[in-house]
Amino acid sequence: MIRVTKLTKSYGSQKILDDVSLEVTVGEVTALVGPSGGGKSTLLRCINGLETFQSGEIAVGDLKLAGGKPHVEWTLVQLRRRVGMVFQQFNLFPHLTALENVLSGPLFALKESRAAAEPRAKQLLERVGLGHKFDARPANLSGGQQQRVAIARALAVNPAAILFDEPTSALDPQMADEVLGVMRDLARDGQTMIVVSHDMDFVKQATTVHRMVAGRIAKSGPPSEVL
Amino acid sequence: MNDFPRVWVVFLLLLGLPAAGLSQDKKPPLKWGTDPTGGAPFIYKNKSGDYVGFEKEFADYLAEKLGRESEMVAGDWANLPQQLTKPADVSGGVDIVLNGYELRKDLAAKYGVTRAYYVYRLSLIVRKDDDSIRGWDDLDGKTVGVLGGTTAHRYTKKKYGQSIDLKSNPDVANVVKLVNDDRMDATVQDSPVAVHFLKEYEGLREAGEPAQPGELPGYYVIYYRKSDTELGAKLDKAIVEGLKDGTLKAIYERYGLWNADQEKLATETDGPWPPANLPDEASQWPELFEELLLAAGMTILLAVTSFPIAMAIGLLVALGRVYGPWIVRVPLGIYVEVLRGTPLLLQLFLIYYMVPELFLKADMAGWVKWLTPFVAGVMGLAVNYSAYEAENYRAGLQAVPKGQMEAALALGMTRFTALRRVIVPQALRIVIPPVTNDFIALFKDTSACSILFVTELTRKYNELFNFNRDLIVELAFLTAGLYLLMSYPLAILAARLERKLGGPKEGGKP
Numbered sequence: 143m144i145r146v147t148k149l150t151k152s153y154g155s156q157k158i159l160d161d162v163s164l165e166v167t168v169g170e171v172t173a174l175v176g177p178s179g180g181g182k183s184t185l186l187r188c189i190n191g192l193e194t195f196q197s198g199e200i201a202v203g204d205l206k207l208a209g210g211k212p213h214v215e216w217t218l219v220q221l222r223r224r225v226g227m228v229f230q231q232f233n234l235f236p237h238l239t240a241l242e243n244v245l246s247g248p249l250f251a252l253k254e255s256r257a258a259a260e261p262r263a264k265q266l267l268e269r270v271g272l273g274h275k276f277d278a279r280p281a282n283l284s285g286g287q288q289q290r291v292a293i294a295r296a297l298a299v300n301p302a303a304i305l306f307d308e309p310t311s312a313l314d315p316q317m318a319d320e321v322l323g324v325m326r327d328l329a330r331d332g333q334t335m336i337v338v339s340h341d342m343d344f345v346k347q348a349t350t351v352h353r354m355v356a357g358r359i360a361k362s363g364p365p366s367e368v369l
Numbered sequence: 370m371n372d373f374p375r376v377w378v379v380f381l382l383l384l385g386l387p388a389a390g391l392s393q394d395k396k397p398p399l400k401w402g403t404d405p406t407g408g409a410p411f412i413y414k415n416k417s418g419d420y421v422g423f424e425k426e427f428a429d430y431l432a433e434k435l436g437r438e439s440e441m442v443a444g445d446w447a448n449l450p451q452q453l454t455k456p457a458d459v460s461g462g463v464d465i466v467l468n469g470y471e472l473r474k475d476l477a478a479k480y481g482v483t484r485a486y487y488v489y490r491l492s493l494i495v496r497k498d499d500d501s502i503r504g505w506d507d508l509d510g511k512t513v514g515v516l517g518g519t520t521a522h523r524y525t526k527k528k529y530g531q532s533i534d535l536k537s538n539p540d541v542a543n544v545v546k547l548v549n550d551d552r553m554d555a556t557v558q559d560s561p562v563a564v565h566f567l568k569e570y571e572g573l574r575e576a577g578e579p580a581q582p583g584e585l586p587g588y589y590v591i592y593y594r595k596s597d598t599e600l601g602a603k604l605d606k607a608i609v610e611g612l613k614d615g616t617l618k619a620i621y622e623r624y625g626l627w628n629a630d631q632e633k634l635a636t637e638t639d640g641p642w643p644p645a646n647l648p649d650e651a652s653q654w655p656e657l658f659e660e661l662l663l664a665a666g667m668t669i670l671l672a673v674t675s676f677p678i679a680m681a682i683g684l685l686v687a688l689g690r691v692y693g694p695w696i697v698r699v700p701l702g703i704y705v706e707v708l709r710g711t712p713l714l715l716q717l718f719l720i721y722y723m724v725p726e727l728f729l730k731a732d733m734a735g736w737v738k739w740l741t742p743f744v745a746g747v748m749g750l751a752v753n754y755s756a757y758e759a760e761n762y763r764a765g766l767q768a769v770p771k772g773q774m775e776a777a778l779a780l781g782m783t784r785f786t787a788l789r790r791v792i793v794p795q796a797l798r799i800v801i802p803p804v805t806n807d808f809i810a811l812f813k814d815t816s817a818c819s820i821l822f823v824t825e826l827t828r829k830y831n832e833l834f835n836f837n838r839d840l841i842v843e844l845a846f847l848t849a850g851l852y853l854l855m856s857y858p859l860a861i862l863a864a865r866l867e868r869k870l871g872g873p874k875e876g877g878k879p
Contacts (some may be wrong), residue, residue, distance in 0.1 A: 192775055215783065223781035233776035237794050237870075247780035250790045292776075299781055 143168050143302060143334065144225070149188060149198035150209065151181075151357075158184050159195065160357040166303065166350075169332045173339060173348035175368070180354040182338040183230075186305045189336070190227045191218040203302075223251065226296035230308040232288040234280040240267060240291045241276040247299035259298070266294040270324050286317030290324055303334040310341060345369065398438035401428045402453075402463035404446035408541055410565040410624045411469050412441075423561070426620045427486060427611075428467055434607040435600075447518060447835050453480060453594050464600065465593045469559065471520050472588040474647040475838050481601045484608050484642050485588035486617065488630035490579035491521050492563030494548060495555045497574045502555055504577030508533050511554035514544040514822065518832035520582050521557045523650065536742065536822035537832060542566075543722070543820075549573055552725065552737060559587070564625050583648055586630065590643075609638045650836050657833055657844065664829030665851045671743075671815040671825060675750035676808050682751065683758025688788065690759065691766045701759075708756035713817050717749035721821045746818035754811055761803045765796030798870045805863030809856045826851060 144166040151159040159181045166172050174182040187193045188207075189200055197209035205221045207213055234243050244266055248259035267273055270290035280288055289309055296304050306325065310318035322344050329335065329347065339345055351368040353361040361368050405412050405420065412422035420441065432439035442463045444452055449466045457464045469489075472482065495502045502511065509532045515522040517537030526535055536553065538544050545566045547553045558566070560579050567573055581587065591608075593600055611617040612635040621627040652660075686704060689697045708716070724745075725737045769792050777787035819828030830848040834841050 190779055192778065218778070219781055219783055222779055227776075227779035229772060229776060229779075231772055233770075233772035235773065235776070235791055235795075237798060246777070246790065247782075250777075250786050251781035251783075295780065 143203060144189065144336070145201045146185070146189065147199045147201070149185070149195055149200065151184060151188065151193065151195035157357050159188070162198070162354075162357070162359055164352055164359065164362070166334065166336060168302070168334055170334055170349040171329045171347070172336045173345045173351045173365070174336065174354055175339070175345055175351055176354040176360070179356075181357040182354050183307050185354070186227070186307050186336060186338060190225055190305055191221055192227075219251075223299055224302045226299060226301035226304040228289070228292050228296050228304060228306045228309050230311050232280075232285070232292045232312075234288050234292055234295070236280050239277045239279055240272060240283065243280070243291055244294045244298050247295060252299060263294070263298055266297050267291070269327075270294045271320070284317060285313045286320040289313065289317075289321045293321070293324055293328075297328075303336065304328075306335060306337040306339070308338050308340070310339065342369065396435075396437045397458065398440035399428070399432040399435055399465070400440045400442050400457055400463045401431075402442045402444050402449045402466045403428075403468040404449065405441070405443050406540075408562075410561050410626065423487075423620055423624045423626055424467055424469070426623070427617065430611060430616060430620065431467075431604060431607050434610070435603055447831060450476060450480060450592055450838065453592065464597070465591050465604070467591045469561075469589055470592060471582075472585075472590045472643060472647065473836075474649050475651055475836065476592060477643055477647060479595075479838065480592040481595050481597060482643055483591040483593070483601060483604045484638070485586075485590050485634060486608050486611075487561070487589040487621070487626070488634050489582075489587040489589060490560045490630070491524055491557050491582050491587070492560045492579045493555055493557055493576045494545065494563055494566065494573055495576045496548060496551065497572055499554065502576045505529075505580065507576070508555065510534075512536060514538060514547060514553045514556040516541050516544065516558070517819075517824070517828060518835040519559075520587065521559060522832065523836065524580070524582050525557045537824055537828070538822045539819060539828075539831070545570065545573070550725065550737075561624070561626050568625070584646070585644060585648070605642075612638060651839065652833065652837055657837065657840070658847075660829055660833060661826065661844075661847060661851060664824055664826045665855065667823060668812065668815045668825040668852075669855060671746055671750060671818055671823065672808070672812045675747045675815075676754065676811055678747070678751035679754035679758050679811070680804070682755035683760075684762050684793070686755060686759035687762035687766055688793075690763055692784070692788065705756045705759050708753055709760075713749065713753045713814055714820060716753050717746065717817055717821055720749045720752075721745040742818070742821040742823050746815075746821050746823045749821075750811060750815065750818070753814075754807060757807050758804065761800045761807065762796060764803075765800035766792060768799050769795045801863060801867045801870065805859065805866075808863075809859055812856050812859070813852060 146162060146164050149159050149162040150157065162181070162185060174185065176182060184193060188195050191207060191213050194212060195209045199209065200207040202221050202224050205217055205224070207217065207221070235246060238246060241263055244263040245256065245259055248254040248263065249256060264273070264276065267276060270293055272287060272290055272294070275283060275287060280291070283291065309325070310321050313321065318341065322341060325335070325337070325344065326347070337344070337348070345351060346365045346369065348365055350362065351365050352359050353368050403412050403424065405414070410422055411424045412420055415421045425441070428441070429439045442452070442461065444461070446468060449468060452461060452463045453466060455462050470476070472485065476482070493505055501507060508529050512534040513525060513529070514536045515525055517539055522537055541558065541562055544553070544556045545558070548556050549570045549572055555576070563575060567575060591604055593604070618627050618631070621631060686701050689701045693701070721740070721742065725740060728734060728736045773791055773795065774787055777791040778784070782790065815825050816827035818825055826848060830844055834844050837844060
């Protein structure tokens, strides 16, 4: 459902992504591993349309982003409703409560009514173990709790796939485990995911692993072959 | 080498000159205080840039009579008597105040006062093409402009205040021009002013007979220090002689100001002076307090009307500057710099006096009436402060972390929705302190609207103290207190708002 074809991106003369191609099918967990600066995060940001690129193509279903030109705003909006994203720094909206954060997508992006969206938003927060924190502001939540709210927020717009950009790197091990637990549950339920992670326990359970070095995919395959 | 001795000659001359002056036992100049911005025909600059006017010539005559040089000292009209409280030989010090000051009980009690040098009346000036005002009795429902804090102001308010829309302004020329431009129906002016401006504006005429401002004729007098009795006697003598020998007549006639009142003044030079029955024009405290409170109400109205507009414009400008393309950013940048870099007073002046000219040129005369002083004041304040608010909001928008926009976009929000729902609400919270600061500053800047006939607190203070000079200090403290009373609750409210909305709460992490 996500196909990246010959993607190349550079800042000046420095190539960040160099002829990257990969394909993600529905229900698959794809892991991106490799040393820092290898282009993993940039690849995710390109797939979500947060970055432009010089050449190549990204296709999500029938939506296409092409290299060498600015993206069309409406294509981006539709693409992002299909592909959610979870950030390393959570990026929760600090002026909204946990529940309002989860509701922000359905209400502001999809223009659903609050009455229609709220039951599901509460359900999602319960699913990530935060049924008791509806009215808490991000500042009053731990890092692990914030990241779980962020996952619930990403799920709330029903995306076909979710991109995880080093979701546990900013967390201490115990909190990272809370988050990884939620992600494992999602994987088990058949959620399509692309995950940039350094957590080998999680990566081992992925369907496919791509090792990225210096902007290129150095090796691809099942975890047992790549790791 | 040849030049060397010449340099020494010049040097020795320079050394010698002051000594030469002293040795002649020269009298100090007669320093007379006036407000040359008050204008024609009292004292004003003619086209070649020299000061002229009947009071200028009168002052020169007095100085000559006293055997002294005539030295003009410029000051603010309402504050001229205050200048008598410091010595004459310091900078800004004066010997006499000579600038259309009326004979008044409060001033005569505090300062020495000469005999009258002129008798004025109050003239009603209207447009020639306005047939609806034939005299003083036709003022019902009309808009009448006066010079704030003057006898004309007081007289018009007392006699017609209930039935007319009375506007006061600190500048005579503006008031007269507004009548000429059909933005006001009439103005009440001292007769010398009327004589001058009727010559200047062909479209204006006098309505009805000039009125005597009170029970006594309107006397212009000179004030001096109570202790300067010798000077006072000499001035009186010079005035009487000037009236009798025709010198003053000659001066006044040059400005078209000699009339029956002056003839009479010239024949009544031996009666007792000052007259015993001077009316007491000072106000009582309840009245003063009520007037100040009303004016404070106008200050609040100006501030609470203009600031929300300033915030709205400021936010739009900031959004354009932070997120717009260069074709939007550049003009908005110029907008902010021009408005921040020019005085508020000038902007108000441009809006109220120049925009109507543009309306007329654009064949939109109907719009002129719509631009009332209050509307112009609110517009000016709003536009001026929008530049400062734009900078506040720009800082606020830039202080929101980049990840916030990315997270909002990643949820499928359009950029506009992301700004509206995520970025702007956070930016607004961040800038609560500087925005509150500006609101408090705007409260005080509303005083600039006094040039537009909007009688707010500072203007009212200036008008009141002219007739209540014994209470100057009390009035000043009361006015300052009212400003504080208005701004302090705001500061508290803002602090509360900041605690409630601004930033993360303390000690939150479990």
